[in-house]
Amino acid sequence: MNPVSAIKHAAEVGYRHFDTATVYKNEPILAQAxxxxxxxxxxxxxxxKVWNDMQGYDKTKQAFEETLQKLKTDYLDLYLIHWYMEDESVKGSWQALEELYKTGKVKAIGVSNFSINQLEKMKGYAEIMPMVVQVETHPYFPQDELRNYLVKENIQHESWGPIGQGRSDLLSEPILVALAEKYDKSPAQIVLRWHIERGSVIIPKSVHPGRITENSALFDFELTAGDMQAIKEINTETRYGRDPENTGY
Ligand SMILES: NC(=O)c1ccc[n+]([C@@H]2O[C@H](COP(=O)([O-])OP(=O)(O)OC[C@H]3O[C@@H](n4cnc5c(N)ncnc54)[C@H](OP(=O)(O)O)[C@@H]3O)[C@@H](O)[C@H]2O)c1
Structure with a gap:
């Protein structure tokens, strides 16, 4: 299915939250769909999200305007710094995001791919702390420490790669297959419900209409504490993306 048709199908089955980034080059496609x-x-x-080569105060302001034009909108619901780069550029970008938030051009601001250490450093210069932190999270990499930190700091955790990006055998894990049978759901739905039980925002991606529909049918069942504990056991601390602490991008 082409991207425009996939987005239109998602909208038809009830999706309203769409995650884009300048680097994905999907802003114009979303606008059209x-x-x-x-x-x-x-x-x-x-x-x-503002990409790495547009970090710093002036460039981020420029990147934001370009994003609005591509998305054919006059505001964003959420704008994120895509990756931590280094303190000075993050500082300038964050100041730009704070100003955009204050003028109402962005309803919420946050960061993606930041570690606890990098978030703590923000306390030294941020007037407003991030409202959302979007990071790789799935049962093989549950981000327990960061998640606990975000709960404590009252920051919303958003999971990218929520079903492991199709880069592993996650969906064949026996416990996920067993729970899928127990609830008459798919392993992907069990994983997505696991995120919801943990209070995370999820942004699963698929280009297949059946899966797009499947990935949104998550609200007619709940996982028990025992199910959650069993899924916790399959954690391998395996991340498929880069570690934000490794800033050599
Ligand atoms: N902030 C960041 O740095 C960052 C990084 C990566 C991603 N993201 C965001 O997070 C979103 C989701 O992450 P992602 O696409 O990397 O990973 P994902 O949503 O965990 O996984 C997508 C993969 O799973 C497959 N899939 C989807 N639904 C399925 C189902 N029900 N059963 C079996 N397989 C299924 C998809 O294949 P098909 O498409 O063929 O169905 C695709 O290969 C992205 O669209 C992007 O917006 C952000």
């Missing part, structure tokens, strides 16, 4: 759905802007939640 959403226009074709006829949905009202206020019913949508649109995220984008």
């Amino acid at each position: 959403l226009k074709e759905t006829g949905l009202a802007r206020e019913d949508l939640f649109i995220t984008s």
Whole structure:
């Protein structure tokens, strides 16, 4: 299915939250697809992210305006710094995001791919701390320490790669297959429900209409504390993306 059709199908089955980034080059595609759905802007939640080469105060302001143009909108629901780079550029970008937030051009601001250490450093210069932190999270890499920190700091945890990006045998794990049978769901739905039970925001991606529908049918069952504990056992601390502490991008 082409991306425009996939987005339109997602909208038809109820998705309203769309995650983009300048580096994904998907902002214009989302704008085109959403226009074709006829949905009202206020019913949508649109995220984008400033890429690494546009970090720093002036460049981030410029990147934001370009993003608005590509998305054909006059505000974002969430704008994120895509990756931690180094303190000075993050500082300038964050100041730009704080200003955009204060003017109402962004409803919420946050960061992606930051470690606890990097978030703690922000306390030295941030007037407003991130409202959302988007990081790789799935049962093989549950981010327990970061998640506990975010709960303590009252920051919303958002999971990217929520079903492991199709880069492992996660969905064949016997416990996930068994729970899928128990609840008459798929292993992917069990994993996505696991995120919901932990209070994380999820942004699963698929280009297949059946999976797009499947990945949103998560609200007619719940996992028990025992199920959650069993899923905890399969943690291998394996991340498939880069470690934010390794800043050599
Ligand atoms: N902030 C960041 O640095 C960052 C990094 C990566 C991703 N992201 C965001 O996170 C979103 C999701 O992450 P992701 O795409 O990397 O990983 P993901 O959502 O965990 O996994 C996507 C993969 O799983 C497959 N899949 C989807 N639904 C399935 C189902 N029900 N059963 C079996 N397989 C299924 C997809 O294949 P098909 O498409 O063929 O169905 C695709 O190969 C991205 O779209 C992006 O917006 C952010």
